Amino acid sequence: MISMRYHIVSLTAVFLALAVGVVLGSTAISGRLLSGLTDDNSALGEEVADLRAERTGLTAKLAEADRFAKSIGPLAVKGTLAERTVVLVTTADAEPGERDALAELLRASGATVTGEVQLTDSFTDPRKADQLRDLVARLQPAGTQLPTGADPGTRAGGLLGAVLLVNKDTGQPQSGPDEAAAALTGLASAGFVTVSPGLRAAQLAVVLTGGAVEGDSAGDRAAVVGRFATQLDRSGAGVVLAGGDGSAEGSGAVGVVRADTAATSVLSTVDNAGTAAGRVVVVLALREQLEGKSGRYGVGGNAESAAPGVVG
Template identity: 80%
Template sequence: MISLRYHIVSITAVFLALAVGVVMGSTAISGRLLSGLSDDNSALGREVAALQAQRNGLDARLADADRFATSVGPLAVKGQLAERTVVLVTTADAKPNDRDALAELLRAAGATVTGELQLTESFADPDKADQLLNLVARLQPAGTKLPTAADPGTRAGGLLGTLLLLRKDDNQPQATADELAAGLGGLSSAGFVKPGEGLRPAQLAVVLTGGAVAGDSAADRAAVVARFATQLDRSGAGAVLAGGDRSAEGTGPVGVVRADTAATSVLSTVDNLDTAAGRVVTVLALREQVEGKAGRYGVAGNAEAPAPGTAG
């Protein structure tokens, strides 16, 4: 007769066997799983290494292209701006190296750089918009009119266009020397601009900015610079807005201008100023402005061509 003790011992043996089987099976499965994961990790490592090598190769090619553009740039722009004068306007985030390299290239093109005006962080600060508007109204030279638009970028562009650019028709100053000194002095004292030494009016202007704008009030700040540059263009023989904004969203001033068909019809933009090729394109775009044409140049998705005359 089978006793209760026999049943208990039998059931215990069954569960013990199951437990041993589970442990042994899981050990085998874990080994295969770990082996598979190790293989996957090795494959991913090889893929990452291949991509890194590819990137290094592309970086080297870009560096070579930039050196080539630097060497041939002066030849490519030679004589394009002969007997023309150009004033540089830089935002607070513009890179000094880009400014210096562009100024040198402008001189190679035959242009005379008449000086630099730097726009400070306060210039595009939304919290100081009313202060800038009031100051611009007080400093506007007698006999000249401000734009009808009420935003600070356009209004400041109207004032500084009068002070910094010569009349398109006769290449004569739009303001007297005293009005120029008073206007720049007033804006400088309020912390909106920093005029360079010996700054004087020119026929053409280049507005240099940085890249994409981020942070609080980024869109408002970019819009102020974009509208300023557009109005500056309308105040003289032509202007180019150049920066390093190649982002898909185009959040910098260049992107803001390109989203406005009215602005792009008059103001040229370049999105790769931080490269030697982009600086050459900036000079060529400025030459195109003299001819009454405008375009969107560079390598961003919202550019129409790499350079003037290369569409399609």
């Protein structure tokens, strides 16, 4: 007769055998799996090394091309803006080195740079939009009219357009010296702008910004700059909005403008102003603005061509 103890011993033996089989089987599978993973890891390592080498090579080529563009740039733009005046408007994230290089190239084109206005972080801060909008209404020079747009970027563009740009038909300032000084002082005192000494009104303007706007309210901040530049363009003979790497994205000022067909019909944009070649394009785009034309230039996917007159 088979006892209960026999059943227990038999079942224990079966389970022990199963356990041993699972361990042995998994060990064999794990060995094959680890061997496969090791091979995959080696292949990926080689691919990463190849990509790094390719990136290094491309970076070197881009640096060489930028050096060439920098050396030939003054010759490429010589006389393009002869006897023209240009004012620079920069945002808080614009690189000082890029601003200085652009100003130098503008002078090489024959233009006179009449000064710079820098828009501070407060200018694009959504929390200060009402304050900026109300201040603009109080500072508007007599005889000029605010645009109908209610957003602070458009309103500020209307005010600074009347202060920074001359009348495109007569070449005369749109506001008196006292009113212009009061407007700039008011904006500066409130922390919205900083103004270079001796600033004078000009025929043309470049709004120079950084790349993609980051952080909270990035889209709103980019929209303020885009709408400001668009309205500024409507106030004078021509404006170019120029940005660096990433500026043509949805969170960049250039990208905001390019998504608005009404804006692109008047305002020219350049999305690679951080390069020597891009700065040449900025000067050429300013010249095109004088002819009543506009375009989307650079290397972004929403650019129409690399430069004015280039099919691409």
